[in-house]
Amino acid sequence: MAENENKPTGAGKNSFDLIDTEKFFQELDLQKGISFLDVASGRGAYSLAVSDIIGPQGNVFAVDLWAEGIEMLKAAAQERGFENITAFVSDVGRRIPVEDQSIDVCLIATALHDFVEDRIDQGVLDEVVRVIKPAGLLAVMEFKKIDGPPGPPIHIRLSPEDVADMLSPYGFKKEHAVDVGRTCCRRRTIQLSNIAK
C-alpha cells in the first residue's frame, strides 16, 4: 500500500458518476441471489447499486483500506435498509476477508492500475483467485488509455490488452471489453473488461 497523508492510493475517488450505469449493469448481467465482491469499493456506490439488483437472497462484500469510505458505505446501506452488504476495512494485497471459492462476480473498478503502481497487484490477484468460484466472473474497469482528466496519468493506465495479459497467468480468459463511459464526453470514456475464470 502506498499512503499519502495516511490515505490509501486513490482514496476518496469514485468512478460511478463517470459511467453509463445502465450499460454497465447490462454487461454484468447480475442475477438475483448471487455473491458479489467489490474490491477497493471506496464509499461503495457500486455495492449499493448491486445490493438492490441481486436482492435480499444475494450477498455483497465490499472491501477497502479507506476506513472512512467503508463507514460511509455502512451508513448508506443502513439508511436504505440494505441488509445484504458486508463491508470490511482490509488491505486487499494481503487479505480479502471472504471464504474460498464463494464469489460469483468480482469487480475491480478503477483500482487495478493503482495496485500495479503500488506493486501489490500479485497479492490482490492471488486473493481474487482464492475467493472467486471456478466459473466466476471478474470484471475489471479501467480508464481508457487516453489523456485525462479525469483519471490517472496515461502512462499508468491499462488497456484491455494489458489487463488480459496481466490476468491470463491467473487462469482468466478474456470474454470481451466494452466502453461503458458516458457518451456525452469522450474524455470520460471508461472500459470494462469482463474476464471469465
Ligand SMILES: C[S@@+](CC[C@H](N)C(=O)[O-])C[C@H]1O[C@@H](n2cnc3c(N)ncnc32)[C@H](O)[C@@H]1O
Ligand atoms: C480510484 S478509487 C476507486 C473506488 C471505486 N472502486 C470506484 O471505482 O469508484 C481506488 C480505491 O482503492 C482503494 N485502495 C487502494 N489501495 C488499497 C489496498 N491496498 N487495499 C484496499 N483498498 C485499497 C482506495 O482506498 C480507493 O478507495
